Every structure is written in C-alpha cells, then in structure tokens.
C-alpha cells in the first residue's frame with residue numbers, strides 16, 4: 399500500500415461518522431440541529447459531498463450566545479490553575495489527534511498533508527502557550543499618586559464571538575479561541591462554511607479536556623446569516639474576526655449598534671523585496687515557500703516579488719524552473735506540495751487572473767493553467783513583466799500565484815512596496831544592515847522579516863496596518879483585546895474633597 403492509499407484509508411475511517419451523522423451545532427455541550435436545516439460540505443479534491451452541516455441562523459446564534467452568557471461566571475471565576483490545566487489538556491488531546499485533524503482538514507480544504515500536519519500541532523502550541531499565561535492574565539500595575547494608591551486589574555470582557563476563514567481553519571481557530579479562553583471569556587465560534595470539519599473536532603476535544611458546557615459553542619452557517627447575527631448580538635461583547643478586508647468592514651458596521659469591540663485580521667498583498675546584495679539562494683527558497691506553500695492561500699504570503707533589475711533575469715529564470723517543478727497532486731500524498739483550491743468559487747476567482755494578467759500585458763512565465771476537472775487543481779503560476787499598477791499586482795488573488803515586479807533603486811522599491819491598500823507583512827532580503835534598518839522603518843506593514851520567511855513566534859505581535867486589519871494578537875496583545883482594563887484608586891489619607899453646597 400502506498401502512503402497515499404494508507405492515508406485515504408485512514409481518512410475514510412474518520413469520515414464515517416461525519417457521513418452518518420453530519421455536523422450539528424454544538425451549544426452548551428449538546429448537539430443542536432440548525433434552525434435553517436442543513437447545507438452540504440464538499441471536498442475540493444473530487445467535488446464529492448462530505449456531509450450535511452447544520453445551517454445556523456440568528457436563532458441558533460441567540461441560543462449559543464445565551465449559553466456562553468450562562469457559562470461566563472463559572473469560567474471567569476474558576477481558579478486560574480484549574481483553567482490552565484484544562485487548556486493544557488486541550489493541547490495534549492490535539493497532539494493525540496493531530497493526524498485525524500490533518501487528514502480531515504486536507505480533505506475539507508485541499509491543503510497538502512505536509513503542511514496541515516504541522517498546522518494541527520501549531521494549534522496545540524497555541525493552547526499550550528496561552529494556558530501558560532492564564533495565571534498572570536489578570537495582573538495589573540500600581541501607580542501611586544500623592545493622594546491615592548492607584549491599581550489596575552484586568553477582567554475578561556465577557557462572551558465573545560470568533561469568526562474564522564477556511565484557510566488553515568483549525569490552526570486559525572485555536573489562535574483566537576485559546577487566548578479568549580485563557581483570558582476567562584466564553585466563546586461562540588462561527589467557522590467558515592467551506593471548512594466545518596475540524597471546528598467540530600475542536601469543540602469535542604475541548605469538552606473532553608474538561609471545558610464546562612457552554613464555554614465554547616460552535617454554530618455553523620453562512621456569513622450573512624449566522625455571522626451577521628453574531629456581530630449584532632447584544633450579549634456578545636467582542637468579535638475576533640479573520641477574513642477578507644471587505645468582510646472586515648461589514649463586521650464593523652454590523653457591530654455598530656451594540657458598540658462591539660472588533661479585532662480584524664484581514665487580507666494582504668505582501669511584498670518580498672530582493673536586493674542584489676542578498677543571499678540569493680536563500681532568498682529564492684523563501685520567495686517560493688512564502689507563496690506556493692499552503693496553496694498560496696495564506697494571508698501572510700509574499701504575493702508580490704519586487705526584485706532588483708540587475709539580478710532580475712537570473713532570479714526569474716531560476717524561479718521559473720523551480721515553480722515548474724512544484725508537485726501538484728492529491729493532498730494526502732506526502733509528496734504533494736500544492737493541493738486543489740478550496741472551493742469552485744475560489745478556483746474561478748484565482749483562474750480568472752490568468753486572463754487578467756494577459757489583458758494587463760504581463761507574461762505568464764509559469765503555470766497559468768488548470769490541471770484536471772476532477773477537483774480544483776491549478777498549476778503554480780508566475781507572472782513577470784508586470785508593474786505595480788496592474789490588477790495582478792494590486793488585488794489579493796489568494797492562490798499559488800506570484801507577480802514579479804522589477805525595481806532599480808531602493809526608493810523605487812519602497813514606493814512600489816507601499817503603493818498598495820494592504821499592509822500585513824513584508825519580507826526584505828539584503829545584506830546591507832543600514833539599508834535593512836532604513837527600509838523596514840519606512841515599509842508599511844504590521845510584520846516584517848529580514849532575510850527570513852515568516853517564522854511565527856507566539857509572544858510577538860501579529861496583525862496588519864491599512865486594509866490588512868486593526869489590532870494585534872500574540873503575547874499580552876491578545877489579552878488586551880479579550881480583557882477590560884480596570885482602574886481602582888484607594889485614598890491613602892484625608893486629601894481635600896471640594897465641598898459644594900456646604
């Protein structure tokens with residue numbers, strides 16, 4: 399049996415229960431049928447139906463918000479050490495079931511197993527990291543003034559909504575849910591309609607780990623129904639959202655009447671700038687990894703290569719050769735580097751840019767083709783002879799598609815890099831330290847790596863500027879979102895109090 403056949407066999411075992419029972423909403427520790435009936439989840443690998451999924455509506459959201467409200471004081475007031483223990487249990491159970499999570503995620507989203515097995519473990523790491531912060535999460539400061547002892551303390555904001563996208567859905571959900579739970583909040587999770595499978599596993603794992611009923615609730619459904627209702631619900635105090643920039647703007651509008659606190663992690667069209675003095679072999683590896691791994695369906699992907707004219711020809715030639723070698727195939731084959739795109743709608747969007755590139759006058763140096771009609775497979779694609787005004791340079795394609803743009807001077811590179819509505823990440827390749835300092839200072843992005851691909855370190859702030867988002871996650875930044883700062887002043891003596899009407 400090949401490794402692929404063995405993985406398909408294991409996947410089949412894990413899918414049985416989903417085929418039989420579908421996916422219900424999970425509210426207060428109970429399976430609840432969707433008020434709107436069901437919708438079908440399909441696999442991008444062969445377009446087959448995976449299972450029925452509860453079609454959640456405003457009614458289901460209301461039930462889940464009530465459950466999260468009821469559970470809030472129990473969870474908030476649980477001794478931090480006990481809460482920490484439960485979250486560590488979640489991490490351990492994720493590790494135990496990492497293979498199952500990865501197999502299901504690959505089938506649901508089309509992501510290659512080589513990346514999803516790591517993503518599942520990163521989900522465990524998120525729980526472990528934030529579990530270790532639980533004990534200090536409520537700590538504050540003391541700031542003495544002449545008449546008062548001022549102290550601050552932090553308290554969890556209350557029940558929160560978490561709305562997640564379909565790209566690496568398990569890892570991204572844990573990235574939001576773990577700090578929310580560590581802060582003492584209860585959660586209503588609305589996973590992406592295109593990838594409901596692993597959200598179900600997460601809530602099951604959390605309950606098995608000892609999370610009291612109602613602390614984490616999952617309502618499936620669509621953005622304009624369940625998602626909107628979550629943003630509008632008065633009992634939900636904040637929305638942690640990951641998704642497209644245009645949806646981020648809707649999230650803000652929908653939350654206006656209830657004065658919702660929003661944390662928005664949105665789209666990107668991130669530049670990687672390669673100067674002639676850089677280690678070009680390492681730069682090449684990083685450029686390829688950061689756009690063609692995870693099907694290019696990652697917010698931090700470097701989808702714009704801004705390359706110095708003096709090295710452009712040679713760099714693009716090597717790039718083209720490597721891109722043509724990338725293995726597209728079944729996501730469960732360990733050799734596969736790129737699997738199918740997540741949905742028909744997304745496949746149509748990504749492939750539409752092949753014509754747009756031609757119309758713009760760019761060259762399709764690699765790819766630009768689909769592969770088979772069986773699933774949503776495309777060849778990794780490289781556009782050259784592009785400039786920054788073209789749509790292929792300005793719009794988030796969110797697939798394995800790279801646009802290469804030349805520059806001559808450092809100033810020109812910076813202008814091109816910043817001339818974009820987005821500002822999530824930037825990658826700079828140079829061995830000139832002073833230039834790196836100067837350039838990163840002026841580059842408009844929330845996160846920048848120099849001579850490196852994106853290497854996530856959980857204590858550092860994660861988030862974007864401009865249309866890429868508002869707010870930061872990671873370390874204590876996550877707690878600032880999920881908690882309220884409270885100031886309390888204690889008089890230290892008999893200071894003068896103004897006497898009105900005396």
Ligand code: NAD
Pocket residue numbers: 561562563564565570588589590591619620621622624625626629640641642643645646648649652662663664665666696697794796822862866867
């Ligand atoms: P999307 O915005 O279409 O959907 C994301 C989630 O929002 C889904 O659960 C969807 O049902 C929900 N939603 C849609 N409309 C809604 C509404 N009106 N109210 C409430 N919820 C609503 O995004 P997507 O296509 O699933 O994901 C891809 C996008 O996510 C890309 O733009 C990508 O860059 C972005 N992303 C950003 C980050 C980051 O950290 N900045 C990380 C991953 C993905």
